[in-house]
Amino acid sequence: MDVVLRFGGVDKSDDDPDPWVTKVHKGTVRRVLTYFRPHIGKVALFVLVAALEALIVVATPLLLKELIDEGIVKNDVGVVVLMACITAGLAFVAAALALVSGYISGKIGEGITYDLRVQALEHVRRLPIAFFTRTQTGILVGRLHSELIMAQQHFTGLLMAATGVVMVVVVLAELIYLSWLVALITLVLIPIFLVPWIRVGRVIQKRSVAQMDANTGLGGLLQERFNVQGAMLSKLFGRPAEEMAEFKERSGKIREIGVSLSVWGRTAFVMMALMASLATALVYGIGGGLVLAGAFQLGTLVAIATLLSRLFGPITQLSGMQELAQTVVVSFSRVFELLDLKPLIRERPDAVDLEKNKAPDIEFENVRFRYPTADEVSLASLEHLRTERERGEVSPDVLRDVSFHVRAGTLTALVGPSGAGKSTITHLVSRLYDPNSGTVRVGGHDLRDLTFESLRDTVGVVSQDAYLFHDTIRENLLYARPTATEEELVEACKGAQIWDLIESLPLGLDTVSGDRGYRMSGGEKQRLAIARLLLKAPSIVVLDEATAHLDSESEAAVQRALKTALRDRTSMVIAHRLSTIREADQILVIDGGGVRESGTHDSLLAAGGLYAELYRTQFANPDRDAPKPELEEAEVEEPEPAIQYMGFGG
Numbered sequence: 001m002d003v004v005l006r007f008g009g010v011d012k013s014d015d016d017p018d019p020w021v022t023k024v025h026k027g028t029v030r031r032v033l034t035y036f037r038p039h040i041g042k043v044a045l046f047v048l049v050a051a052l053e054a055l056i057v058v059a060t061p062l063l064l065k066e067l068i069d070e071g072i073v074k075n076d077v078g079v080v081v082l083m084a085c086i087t088a089g090l091a092f093v094a095a096a097l098a099l100v101s102g103y104i105s106g107k108i109g110e111g112i113t114y115d116l117r118v119q120a121l122e123h124v125r126r127l128p129i130a131f132f133t134r135t136q137t138g139i140l141v142g143r144l145h146s147e148l149i150m151a152q153q154h155f156t157g158l159l160m161a162a163t164g165v166v167m168v169v170v171v172l173a174e175l176i177y178l179s180w181l182v183a184l185i186t187l188v189l190i191p192i193f194l195v196p197w198i199r200v201g202r203v204i205q206k207r208s209v210a211q212m213d214a215n216t217g218l219g220g221l222l223q224e225r226f227n228v229q230g231a232m233l234s235k236l237f238g239r240p241a242e243e244m245a246e247f248k249e250r251s252g253k254i255r256e257i258g259v260s261l262s263v264w265g266r267t268a269f270v271m272m273a274l275m276a277s278l279a280t281a282l283v284y285g286i287g288g289g290l291v292l293a294g295a296f297q298l299g300t301l302v303a304i305a306t307l308l309s310r311l312f313g314p315i316t317q318l319s320g321m322q323e324l325a326q327t328v329v330v331s332f333s334r335v336f337e338l339l340d341l342k343p344l345i346r347e348r349p350d351a352v353d354l355e356k357n358k359a360p361d362i363e364f365e366n367v368r369f370r371y372p373t374a375d376e377v378s379l380a381s382l383e384h385l386r387t388e389r390e391r392g393e394v395s396p397d398v399l400r401d402v403s404f405h406v407r408a409g410t411l412t413a414l415v416g417p418s419g420a421g422k423s424t425i426t427h428l429v430s431r432l433y434d435p436n437s438g439t440v441r442v443g444g445h446d447l448r449d450l451t452f453e454s455l456r457d458t459v460g461v462v463s464q465d466a467y468l469f470h471d472t473i474r475e476n477l478l479y480a481r482p483t484a485t486e487e488e489l490v491e492a493c494k495g496a497q498i499w500d501l502i503e504s505l506p507l508g509l510d511t512v513s514g515d516r517g518y519r520m521s522g523g524e525k526q527r528l529a530i531a532r533l534l535l536k537a538p539s540i541v542v543l544d545e546a547t548a549h550l551d552s553e554s555e556a557a558v559q560r561a562l563k564t565a566l567r568d569r570t571s572m573v574i575a576h577r578l579s580t581i582r583e584a585d586q587i588l589v590i591d592g593g594g595v596r597e598s599g600t601h602d603s604l605l606a607a608g609g610l611y612a613e614l615y616r617t618q619f620a621n622p623d624r625d626a627p628k629p630e631l632e633e634a635e636v637e638e639p640e641p642a643i644q645y646m647g648f649g650g
């Protein structure tokens with residue numbers, strides 16, 4: 001049976017959609033244990049060291065007993081000195097063993113967490129883009145990073161607590177050996193002390209989870225509001241008073257929980273000290289009476305008192321062990337549920353490589369496609385806002401029976417209204433998604449028969465808003481081809497019409513770009529992305545032309561860059577510029593998820609269909625939003641229509 005647990009091990013709940021709730025499947029504990037296998041040697045060593053530590057702990061009271069009964073009482077200085085020296089020596093050995101066991105438990109805990117983290121990162125890296133479009137970045141990062149750190153801490157805590165088991169058993173055995181009566185009284189009294197202690201522990205754990213929740217919530221909010229786009233939106237639309245009130249409210253909550261945690265933490269400490277003092281008083285009270293009655297010797301009494309003081313630490317550790325273990329299982333489960341998410345797009349074991357350096361053709365045959373449901377690609381716990389209703393909801397087909405052929409080495413322009421399915425078609429070419437039925441072929445191969453690597457090498461994509469890592473321009477370019485030489489970098493930048501700009505920067509290629517670096521304009525960013533594409537030199541280019549209005553100079557520069565980028569390659573361009581549309585060997589007019597018309601600019605105009613209609617609508621309104629004619633387009637006789645920004649999507 002599956003159990004629903006909250007991260008942190010408290011507050012079981014069946015219907016709470018909150019992301020800290022996780023299903024712990026049957027067999028999880030066994031699965032967690034499999035992670036111990038590679039560390040079994042270290043685990044054995046850890047148990048051995050723990051046993052040695054326990055033996056030293058119980059040996060000390062016996063030495064004290066000898067020291068008192070045989071040394072002090074019998075007036076034998078030799079025994080006193082010898083026992084004191086052995087006790088001091090054992091203290092050193094115990095300290096060394098404690099350090100060794102801390103080191104080994106750290107190695108085991110960190111080792112297992114490392115294995116799990118690497119496995120999870122490798123798995124998430126292979127998940128399809130649909131997963132990333134659905135999940136909330138902050139929560140995913142939290143799951144892969146901070147939660148794992150916490151899991152590791154709990155895990156190491158659990159290993160340390162496990163040594164407590166050995167200690168309690170050995171100490172109790174010695175207590176029985178020394179005085180069965182005192183041992184019996186201790187066993188009866190321990191639960192009385194322990195009950196309030198466990199209650200306080202629960203409160204602390206509950207508050208810790210609440211603190212984690214509150215911190216994650218504030219962290220997510222800050223991440224959303226303080227990234228460049230968020231900060232911009234908030235500056236333009238934000239209501240500073242309300243926003244500040246929300247920050248204050250969340251920070252206030254963290255403060256309140258923090259204060260209460262500190263009070264409860266202190267309470268636990270005080271309770272522990274009180275418990276130890278009361279137990280000592282009790283032992284000396286009862287034991288003193290027994291010594292006076294001649295039931296046992298003074299040394300035995302001191303040994304029992306010393307032993308008891310060693311018992312409380314391990315016992316309190318053990319009392320929290322069950323919840324600690326539960327938390328560990330839950331935190332592992334949270335990674336397991338990620339690992340169990342099967343990637344929708346997988347490489348076949350018998351996948352073949354696509355022939356390199358030869359521009360292949362592209363063919364869509366009766367392609368039907370709908371975007372996957374939430375349950376198919378993601379986890380509810382990674383989507384803060386996903387409602388239960390949405391989980392299995394199937395979205396309608398976005399592409400219906402799409403068939404077309406892009407001949408090798410030619411340019412196909414995709415045009416059509418916004419939401420028609422143009423981007424979706426390009427997503428299928430780079431296999432970001434697989435069609436639900438029908439086939440997408442490249443170079444005569446079904447995409448599903450090709451290796452990921454050869455497809456990645458073959459298809460190059462330039463999106464509208466090119467993404468740059470926060471790194472130097474050089475590193476951003478080398479991402480496409482790490483082995484590129486300086487000359488090749490410069491050549492690519494020149495081809496992409498961005499070299500003049502880079503050269504004018506004081507640090508040139510070493511200028512840091514990206515979110516927190518040199519801010520490039522939309523056109524500059526796209527040209528840099530084109531330079532990246534030129535370095536990659538793919539034989540298929542998929543391009544989404546920028547819809548942002550560029551000034552005539554950038555417009556012309558982008559156009560020239562595109563000419564270089566598309567030369568001798570098979571290209572599919574979501575076209576927003578008339579010049580691209582005109583140059584296309586084929587125009588596909590996409591509407592309502594299907595290819596409504598296809599042909600060249602002239603033939604489609606002559607046919608007088610949707611393309612002609614859209615063209616004329618815009619042509620009749622040339623001033624509207626139209627960019628200035630490009631340098632290369634200046635010689636075109638008919639006036640430039642604004643078609644690129646209106647009827648043709650984006």
Ligand SMILES: Nc1ncnc2c1ncn2[C@@H]1O[C@H](COP(=O)(O)OP(=O)(O)OP(=O)(O)O)[C@@H](O)[C@H]1O
Nearest residue numbers: 133371398417418419420421422423424425649650
């Ligand atoms: N990840 C997604 N999940 C679900 N539906 C999606 C997703 N992405 C796009 N859609 C839907 O698929 C349809 C086609 O979108 P697509 O982005 O392909 O249109 P488009 O023609 O490129 O539009 P535009 O020109 O505005 O970019 C739209 O209705 C859109 O809402």
